Amino acid sequence: MNYRDLLSGKRRGPLAVALRCLLSPLTVPYRGAIAGRNFGFDRGWLRSHRAAVPVISIGNLTVGGTGKTPLVRYVARKLREQGLRVALVSRGYGAAPGEENDEAMELAWGLADVPHLQQPDRVDAARIAVEELESEVILMDDGFQHRRLQRDLDIVVIDATCPFGFGRLLPRGLLREPLGSLRRAGVIVLSRADAVTAEARREISSRLARIAPHAIIVQATHRPVGLLGWPDQRADLSHLLDRPVAALCAIGNPDAFVETVRGCGAQVTAVLALPDHDPYDSATMERVRHWLADLGDRRIEVICTHKDLVKLKTDRVEGHPVWALLIEIEILAGGSEFDQTIHTVGEAANRVAAPSDADV
DSSP states (O other): OOHHHHHHTOSOSHHHHHHHHHHGGGHHHHHHHHHHHHHHHHHTOSOOBOOSSOEEEEEESBSSOOSHHHHHHHHHHHHHHTTOOEEEEEOOTTOOTTSOOHHHHHHHHHOTTSOEEEOSOHHHHHHHHHHTTOOSEEEEETOTTOOSBOOSEEEEEEETTSTTGGGOBTTTSSBSSOGGGGGGOSEEEEETGGGSOHHHHHHHHHHHHHHOTTSEEEEEEEEEEEEEETTTEEEOGGGGTTOEEEEEEOSSOHHHHHHHHHHTTOEEEEEEEOOTTOOOOHHHHHHHHHHHHHHOOTTOEEEEEHHHHHHHOOSEETTEEEEEEEEEEEEEESHHHHHHHHHHHHHHHHHHHSOOTTTO
């Protein structure tokens, strides 16, 4: 059963209704735990730590894919343009011991000069970034709920196709914390803004402005820029025009990915949506091979996300060519103010890094 369809109410029938009824009371203890934790940090009862350099957090209010990874690349590149040494810290969700997770492998491809430290203790990761890697600014990936490490700027990504997590906290909805938590945000990026109508964008932006009146609201889209085959084959998007493809992904919002593939002109004949961060272990690969074998048409090519390709590590499965759709973020509205905000943090990092008169 599709979890999103269940929570949204699209899934009907006695079983779906029963499951929603069972999930609803569980939001009460979850809300209490989140409220208590945020209250503790707001009052200073729970200790937070300031890094020696400026920190920018890029996070979500909901679970599932909001398209955060292309935004991390965008912000990192803006800071690198200022000549700053940037480090990325994250929890490393889903990574095997001693290995990187899928997001780290994807980011390494696009940010070869930005080291990525993955560990649950992001305070310690930030210390290592500064003391051992001499980083001048830190990007904390998926850090909105991680309040132990203080930040100079909170950027929150909201998916326009499901902006408010069906209006409910986990596990009945997709919200990690109440909407009022957005007041902590300095920038709210409305991703996939082009996937909804102009009226819907206005309504979402208006609601966000009421919740977080001091935040900059940015509208963005995820723009396909090409195809990548393992390990480094390239193809233009024109390769997809009128081509039958099978969409394969293990991300939080598979529907958005499938629509993006269709928007490139491909004929999506089959879809296999795996659980978010699926490791593509032997059991998963057996499932994928059976799925492709059942298609019965070797002309069909597999289109996946970059995050999937770095785990598949192959250019073919069951005789079908495999391509990843490369995505970059494009700012549609609010770009100048957003870039200036990033630049301001970068200037602060430069001031920290510059020797004072007392140091000379």
